[in-house]
Amino acid sequence: MATAKVKKGEGTTRSYHVADESLAPMGKNRILWADRDMPVLAEIRARFEKEKPLKGHRMSACLHVTAETANLARTLKAGGADLVLVASNPLSTQDDVAASLVKDYGMRVYAIKGEDNDTYYQHLDAGMRHSPSITMDDGADLVHGLHTTHIEFGKNIVASLEETTTGVIRLQALHKEGKLRFPVFAVNDADTKHLFDNRYGTGQSTLDGIIRATDILIAGRVIVVAGYGWCGKGFAMRAKGHGAEVVVTEINPIRALEARMDGFRVMPMADAAKIGDVFCTVTGNMHVIRPEHFEKMKDGVYVCNSGHFDIELDLKGLAKMSKKVDKNVVPFVDRYTLASGNTVNIIAEGRLVNLGAAHGHPASVMDMSFATQALTTEHAIKSAKKLKAEVYDVPKQIEDYISTLKLKTMGIKIDKLTPDQKKYLSTWEMGT
């Protein structure tokens, strides 16, 4: 995989930093292609264009730089925000999209697919140095920086928005310790986000990443899913639909029961390791698959992660127990040969397989996630005076607006409560 390296500091001093500006024409095509499937966001963008509700706000967004994110960025800019966009993962950037955002949409973007760690942090720095009044994170890296190394750039923050489960968990921990310095919105926890993006988005895009990288037939394989949250549920459902035998591992008894009653086998990773053909972690925790598991695996297995950070697989442990590592045996697959002679194929370096080896969630589902982001940004600005340094939910009216509009754009009508039904739901006397 190409690794983009810049000189120390270079990533922060430039006014943008992308891999190759000549890729812009294809990037623009892909942005507009995704836009066809993002009608809710388009409607919000049209209103933002007229009303400019974000005017006067400096925004820094640390998100996966994809065609779908580009359409969110266009919406925020249409609303009047002065936006800097930086990558939230070293492998997830679509270089053509990043190029088009700079060349065609005049945006400041810092994101290069395959960027090394130094470059990643220089890009993050650029986001913080923008001295934002609003931040948007996918994984809480901006908020983390604004609470640690770059506190001085967080002085004007009105609110911060968080896109992912892992980020919300980090923010709640920060709040619990009494250290949260500004209000944050848990966008991930909105029904319009996690019920669709985490479940159907991750379900499809994770399978897509595995298939694109390996070209294997899913039917007939044993697929081990570690973690049965919304992402794990979605992936297990889609793997089953492709004819795999799905095994779930969990640490939470309720989720383990849910998995069992959804029809999957449930067992500890130590047992699953012996029977799996494909392994995918979606837990949000570290070292879910460790040397003691790699050791037990069959020859030639495929192992990947679709959780936010690349810590779910203990790859250092795997490297130590391997006598050979062949990088990129095919694009996005590294083959580790163990002392026993068995091989383990790691996909997308243990980073998010759906964005590393595929294009992430489809636009239709990101439409709802990013509509939630755009409207919550507007809400945060409108209610700025009332907000405290707490973790807030997305207001229910925003969820209702988005779900109603999404149904309309899909041509789906639903029933309305009759007056009698409304009355029934509001009394306690009727019914026994």
Ligand code: ADE
């Ligand atoms: N997260 C998962 N899929 C994504 C996508 N297509 N764009 C932005 N963020 C994502």
